[in-house]
Amino acid sequence: MNSSSITLRPFRVTDTDDIMLSMADDRVTRNLRRKTITSKEEALTFIREVCIPHPWRRSICVDDRSIGSISISPGTGDERCRAEIGYAIAVDYWGQGITTMAVKMALSQVFKDFPDVVRLQAYVNAENKASQRVLEKAGFLKECLVRKYAYLKGKLQDLVIYSFLSTDTIPADP
Template sequence: MDSKLITLRPFKLSDADDLMSYAGDDQVTRSLRWKTLTTKDEALTFIKDVCIPHPWRRSICIDDRSIGFVTVFPGSSDDRHKADLGYAIAAKYWGQGITTKAIEVAISQVFKDSPNLVRLQAFADVENKASQRVLEKAGFQKEGVLRRYGYLKGNIKDLNIGEPNLLHVKLDPESN
């Protein structure tokens, strides 16, 4: 996949059908905190109530079609210097390097958009080897395992935590 074809942009209501193609897939949503969407109305509501108002949720796009998302959850109050990164992509795009590229672009953008940000961290279920590999390829270094830290669809999970090694991550990924 040519990385120049991958873009990040804010969600639009017109993304509802595209969102349904991956947020309506149990295979994709099994690692997400929210339930699988089942109708276009749910997708529209999700975009309107969650995606659009979020301070940093971007649609991963190819030819302006939404195929996934990258979200940065900023800390508040005393934690405003750090943020958590999350992501998902349609199953048909798994293993193509698209999520890795989207995360690299997100890292660059979020540090530009958030001058007080000094730490960006991501979590991956210890059982989700593919997500761990995506983070590693995007420049994240595993810092450790947080035991019984995550709660996902009724299960307590162990999560790997890591942050990008900013010495090895291009803060301007377009300047190859």
């Protein structure tokens, strides 16, 4: 995949059909806290009520077509030093390095957009090896496994915590 065709941009209501490719697929949402979208109306509501007002949620695009999302959720108060990252893309785009590129693009911007944030962290289902590889390729450090940490789709899961500090270096593309 040509990295110049991959962009991050704010969501638009016109992304409704495209968001169905990712968020209406159980294979994509099985590792997300959010439930699978089941209709075009739910997709539109998701864009209007979740994506657009979010402090930093971007559409991952290939040739300006939305294929997924990436979000940075900054902490507040005494937790303003850290933020959480999350992402998902449509199954047809898995394994092509797109998510890794999107995470690197987000890293190059997040510490500018949120100057109080010095730590970006991700919680990943311990069974989700693909997401762990994305984070490692983007320069995140695997910190620990937390056992039976959170319910995901009704099942108590082990999670792996990853971090990237504002002083860390984003790896160059090979």
